[in-house]
Amino acid sequence: MSEGLRPTRRQIIVGRLIDAGLILFCLAMLLPLVLLVSNAFKTPPDILRWPPAILPRDPTLDNMRAVLADTPLLRWMWNSVLFALLSTAAILTTSAVTGYVLAKFRSRVLNVVFAIILATAIVPFEVYMIPLFFNVQKLGLLNSTAGLLVGYLVMSFGIFLIRQNVIASIPDELLEAARVDGAGEWWIFWRIVVPLLRGPLGALGVLAFFQAWTAFAWPLIVTTTKESYTVEVGLALFQTGFTVDLGRLSAAATVVLVPTIIVFSLLRRNFVQGVATSGLKD
């Protein structure tokens, strides 16, 4: 710990060494993704060259063009975006309302509700996925965004997160004062509570979006037509094909990866906050 005092020469050297180690490790973590993106722009002989170059020798858009012509990749992306956005909206709404009510109103019934939500929060999605599938099938929602959504309408952790935040940051006196002034409960919720929850709702929104965007098992069983695949499912099935070569595979993966990385970089703070709170729930 070097706070306060001026670091000694030895501390500076140790710090530099740690930096060097961490930089090497971080680059190694990123290398698979970097090489994938690079392969997307390489010509077939360039891909086979050893050692693999970080930058393509003569960059080509052929792979990209071929992939966009061969597969409905953009359609799959759109399916995923729509699914993720709607799922985020649903999770934000249900979490905000439920979390607020469970935080600020006392009754035995609500305690039971909260206990049930907590108890089912640990059950992984994969456990009840099959009955849920038959639910969706009965409603005739297979191969549709609505069918995908059924699995991603609520998030137990979201309800929990909002409840904790309301308890920690919205004093009862504030709500009572509004009530004394004659404000209705819905007005209080929309005009006082929701604006105060902007931070946690932002974090939750990013978590919810990425959760749906990267969903795999559920879209795989709910969508069976090429037009209704999400991008994860479409890619996973595309890469098992006979005739696809590495360049085109990498191009398809890059089309999906790059926007994800850009969105993540923009929303990193929100995301980190969301994940960090999830770890502090005990």
Place this chain on the structure above:
Amino acid sequence: MTARGRWSFILAALLPTLAIYAWVRLYPIGDVLYLSLHEWNIIAKVRPFVGLENFVELSTDPLFLEALRNTAIIAFGVLLVTIPLAMVLAALIHARTASRLSGFYETAIFLPHVVSLVPAAMAWKWIFDARLGPLNAILSVFGVQPKAWLFDPVLSILCIVVLCAWQALGFAVLIFLVGIKNLPVSLYEAAKLDGAGPVQSFFYVTVPLLKPITLYVSVVTLVAGFNVYGQAFVLASDAQGAPGNLVRVLVLDMLENAFRNYRVGYAAAEAVVLLVVVLVLTAIQFGALRERGRA
């Protein structure tokens, strides 16, 4: 506001969510438990009650047992790689908080955790590729014979562990970082006065104090490991016409029984086994935390 007005608000606010919750969570969970005790082949109208027969059959089903073994190896393998590595990385990143690079460290290590699973798995699939992959090429420099990573039954599991650990690491590092930041500075000062160096403080102050967080991250990592599916699906599926060695994991076996063999009751029993595993892991976490609280 009257009490009645308040109750009508609570009902109006809560009922839609609770209805959804009951429909997409509670009912399917109940249904899984129900189906696991029945036999149902999707088409048949009748679902005869078979008691624990599904579970009895599972206990001798070689495919299920293989899936359970593979999944457990993957889950614990990921745990063994991730937790120690994440703790050391978090401590190092914390030590360099003042550095301009700390944001880069966090992002770089966390990125694999958020990027879409399938493209990331495709990158690794290429790395492990027996003919074209860089891994064999690097090993050949050291005189190691090229290996068919994704075709060998043992090595392919190892590959999945590597992929899953690469993804899980960022989450663990992030949680440990938050945990380390919340540790009282006074303890480190005391350790320093007692003559402890940074390495000693790490082993005798940081590691023991992080125990509840370590427990939490371990359980999350294990539960995620037991639900592994997409990674196995991509890495071990046929590659460009060549059949890969399919690594049978629990979720895959479950989906196969339900949708390929049309044995939904049997698949539900597998889901219940998965649920029991998760419940036991969570119970261990809570048990250990409580014990610690008492001590």
